[in-house]
Amino acid sequence: MSLKEKTVDWLKKNGPASLDGKTVLVTGANSGVGFATARIAAYLGAGVILACRNTEKAERAKDALISEFPDARVSLMKLDLADFSSIDAFAESFMDEKTDVDFFINNAGIFRQPGKKTRDGFELVIGTNYLGVYRLCERLLPYFETLLHPVTLINTVSLIHKIAKIEYGDFYYSKKYSDLAAYARSKLCLARYTYAAAKKHEGGNTKLGMTQPGIALTPLGVNAFGKGVKRLSKVLGRAFNSPEKSALAFAYVAAHNVPPGSIIGPTKFFGGWGYPKPNKVIRRVKEGADELMSFTESEIARTEKERQIRRIERFEGMMDEALRLMSEPDADRERLKSLVAELEAYYTGRDWKKDFADDEAGLLPSELKRGVLSEDGIDALLDEYNEL
Numbered sequence: 026m027s028l029k030e031k032t033v034d035w036l037k038k039n040g041p042a043s044l045d046g047k048t049v050l051v052t053g054a055n056s057g058v059g060f061a062t063a064r065i066a067a068y069l070g071a072g073v074i075l076a077c078r079n080t081e082k083a084e085r086a087k088d089a090l091i092s093e094f095p096d097a098r099v100s101l102m103k104l105d106l107a108d109f110s111s112i113d114a115f116a117e118s119f120m121d122e123k124t125d126v127d128f129f130i131n132n133a134g135i136f137r138q139p140g141k142k143t144r145d146g147f148e149l150v151i152g153t154n155y156l157g158v159y160r161l162c163e164r165l166l167p168y169f170e171t172l173l174h175p176v177t178l179i180n181t182v183s184l185i186h187k188i189a190k191i192e193y194g195d196f197y198y199s200k201k202y203s204d205l206a207a208y209a210r211s212k213l214c215l216a217r218y219t220y221a222a223a224k225k226h227e228g229g230n231t232k233l234g235m236t237q238p239g240i241a242l243t244p245l246g247v248n249a250f251g252k253g254v255k256r257l258s259k260v261l262g263r264a265f266n267s268p269e270k271s272a273l274a275f276a277y278v279a280a281h282n283v284p285p286g287s288i289i290g291p292t293k294f295f296g297g298w299g300y301p302k303p304n305k306v307i308r309r310v311k312e313g314a315d316e317l318m319s320f321t322e323s324e325i326a327r328t329e330k331e332r333q334i335r336r337i338e339r340f341e342g343m344m345d346e347a348l349r350l351m352s353e354p355d356a357d358r359e360r361l362k363s364l365v366a367e368l369e370a371y372y373t374g375r376d377w378k379k380d381f382a383d384d385e386a387g388l389l390p391s392e393l394k395r396g397v398l399s400e401d402g403i404d405a406l407l408d409e410y411n412e413l
């Protein structure tokens with residue numbers, strides 16, 4: 026596989042001369058526009074980090090990139106945007122490892138998933154495309170501000186945000202589900218958030234912007250509408266952008282000093298196809314961010330509390346089991362050892378501090394704070410275990 030001649034020509038005229046020495050992270054990089062973005066970044070000489078939920082698919086994408094660009098620096102990270110604990114683990118390891126990145130591209134997204142929910146219980150499409158990306162950005166933005174060079178954070182929206190509405194009474198369309206409306210809402214929320222965050226960070230180290238791929242022939246549409254989409258694209262010829270053409274939006278951002286909060290994507294046929302250019306940012310993207318942010322924060326805090334409680338209950342159960350095993354002469358020593366190791370890791374890690382020592386948001390009920398997992402409780406367990 027190699028980039029199309031037209032892509033290479035466009036890049037020569039409109040792209041950055043080179044991204045040698047830069048690092049580009051792409052989420053959902055194993056497929057569609059994300060994979061094409063990773064290919065363009067590698068072609069331009071950048072190191073590429075593929076952040077994917079499925080390790081096997083990510084490995085295959087990495088192999089394909091290396092076979093096309095044998096000198097490319099390609100690495101993998103695991104990230105599931107439909108699971109806040111995966112997002113938090115990703116962000117923590119990203120920061121702990123002091124990962125360097127010049128372009129962070131939130132490309133991953135889904136469409137048409139009726140009846141499905143994220144791990145934290147949100148409608149899957151809005152939960153992934155908006156809440157997941159929002160959480161990831163909010164976790165990483167303070168870190169980006171500490172890097173010694175500018176970082177460009179690009180969120181991928183869709184032209185459909187133009188017809189979306191945000192209504193807080195039934196934010197997740199739980200009364201009457203419409204997959205198209207839920208998808209459109211997820212992308213309008215993401216656009217509104219990104220635009221507001223771009224303004225907030227103006228003058229800082231991080232520049233935020235957006236791309237929209239137009240209508241690109243990728244598994245997203247094929248999975249939602251069936252293989253007929255492929256046949257339709259053949260009949261209509263240019264009706265769909267290739268993923269490669271849509272991915273050029275990233276190269277446009279890398280080469281031009283676009284204003285923060287811009288949306289870059291095709292402009293022909295109402296934004297459906299063509300090469301990338303700046304799109305108009307409409308009023309519904311620019312307005313209403315305060316209400317959206319406070320709604321989003323309260324949604325996340327609600328699940329944060331539930332997660333903290335679930336986590337504490339799990340570790341309390343483990344503590345009870347460990348105490349019981351220590352009092353049994355014929356106890357399964359391996360099981361006891363692994364329980365104690367896990368409890369110790371929790372106790373010395375960030376989660377315990379968040380749950381007990383800081384509990385910054387004051388989320389936990391006081392009876393949980395007094396539970397067996399208190400500092401004294403864990404110290405006593407470890408002392409007793411070490412004396413066995």
Ligand SMILES: NC(=O)c1ccc[n+]([C@@H]2O[C@H](COP(=O)([O-])OP(=O)(O)OC[C@H]3O[C@@H](n4cnc5c(N)ncnc54)[C@H](OP(=O)(O)O)[C@@H]3O)[C@@H](O)[C@H]2O)c1
Pocket residue numbers: 052053054055056057058059077078079082104105106107108132133134135153181182183184237238239240241242243244245246268
């Ligand atoms: N194609 C279009 O016409 C079009 C139009 C407007 C906007 N977009 C947007 O463009 C982006 C790329 O879409 P695409 O068309 O290239 O679709 P795609 O080929 O289906 O790629 C989507 C990628 O997102 C990943 N993903 C899905 N759920 C995830 C999760 N929970 N955590 C992490 N990764 C996840 C997928 O991983 P798996 O392979 O494991 O599923 C895949 O790598 C999306 O944000 C989409 O909304 C596309």
